[in-house]
Amino acid sequence: MADFQLDPALPRDRYTVPTISEDFYDYMKSIEKTEPEIMSTLLPILRTKPDSGIQIVNTKFTNYATWRKDQIKRDVRTLDKQYSVLQYDEDHDTVWAVIAAKLFSVVRHRRDRIFTNYSAQYILDFAPLPPGKARRKHQRTCCKPRTVAAGLRYGLKNNLPREQDWKYAGCRDIRKPRGLSLYPMAGDVIQSKDLRIVSTALQKTPVAARLHIFEPDVDRVGNGIYRGPKYFDSKYEGQRDVLLYATEIVNGELVGVVNFPYKKLGELHVSLDVMLVQTPREDDIDEPNEELENPTYLLTNLCFLLQP
Incomplete structure (x- = not known):
């Protein structure tokens, strides 16, 4: 070679x-x-x-x-371009949740249907802090750096709304959902190096x-x-x-x-x-x-x- x-x-x-x-x-x-x-x-x-x-x-x-x-x-591999479109807040640690939501959206997509994005903001707002980490008073929703795997496990356990119903806002104060439809997420989380x-x-x-x-x-x-x-x-x-x-x-x-x-x-x-x-x-x-x-x-x- x-x-x-x-x-x-x-x-x-x-x-x-x-x-x-x-x-x-x-x-x-x-x-x-x-x-x-x-x-x-x-x-x-x-x-x-x-x-x-x-x-x-x-x-x-x-x-x-x-x-x-x-x-x-x-x-050579090429996926549907919409599978790679991400929105993110450059100034805050939100990417882990944005990617997790996109992976859920891809898994749920069927080729003969319109692509539906599921809510990264919901993961940001409600996924718990890592074990042993206490939330500081007035800490905002994005101020809890997690992993993509943690975001996936949260979605599998709690289900997610669609992006259109719980829109991306990035780092913000916590809000409580009211009358929100949640959709079951499915799949096995695979991690490897x-x-x-x-x-x-x-x-x-x-x-x-x-x-x-x-x-x-x-x-x-x-x-x-x-x-x-x-x-x-x-x-x-x-x-x-x-x-x-x-x-x-x-x-x-x-x-x-x-x-x-x-x-x-x-x-x-x-x-x-x-x-x-x-x-x-x-x-x-x-x-x-x-x-x-x-x-x-x-x-x-x-x-x-x-x-x-």
Whole structure:
């Protein structure tokens, strides 16, 4: 397989390790017991069996190793465009509920009927806080960050109104429903970190995921492919909820198309082949980010509804 090349940017801050041979794997196994510190960093990478050279991206904050691992079925998937339309409040944490409501809407949709959106606002207003979290006085409905899976489980247990009957308002004071029709939600909540389920799931439903965010990379990618950190000033900003609704193959690279409700960027093309991990260096001040301590794809924590 041809060596994988990331977008060239600041070449002085990176180098490429040649594709790893079987002899090198055997050598690493032989020193596993004598050099535990080396192995703790390298072995998780080596276990992925990279399909390309490993590139080291040196930033002013820390280092990252990136490489290509083609483990996902290489299919092109395209869902109905209305399955990916989301409304959201950029200034507040509402995306988890918006995506959960959209997944319910997709599961209930029948091809011969008009598409009906179910209420994300109802989930925002009434889904409980995480266990052990107490609501502060005058806390508004959006001020309770949850997961898409939590929103799905709430809808399955309590049913939901249609969007037209309980309209999206974003962050607001709590209101009590009166004379509201609720519709039964159905499906099995599936959660996984294995991207191999994407191709199968995308035959019927979008897939919620958490995307590793590096800035300014997401700001500068434009119509290109987001592959994580590539600049000297790249900085990890944590994860954001996204909705994956299509896949493409671009020059042999599998790319996911996601609705990216962050900074009003809308659609984002994300590599589904790139893996990365944070690697230590002597001048590191902060502890490694827990989310990047082990090799990971850019999309993780997948969640979708399996149709009943």
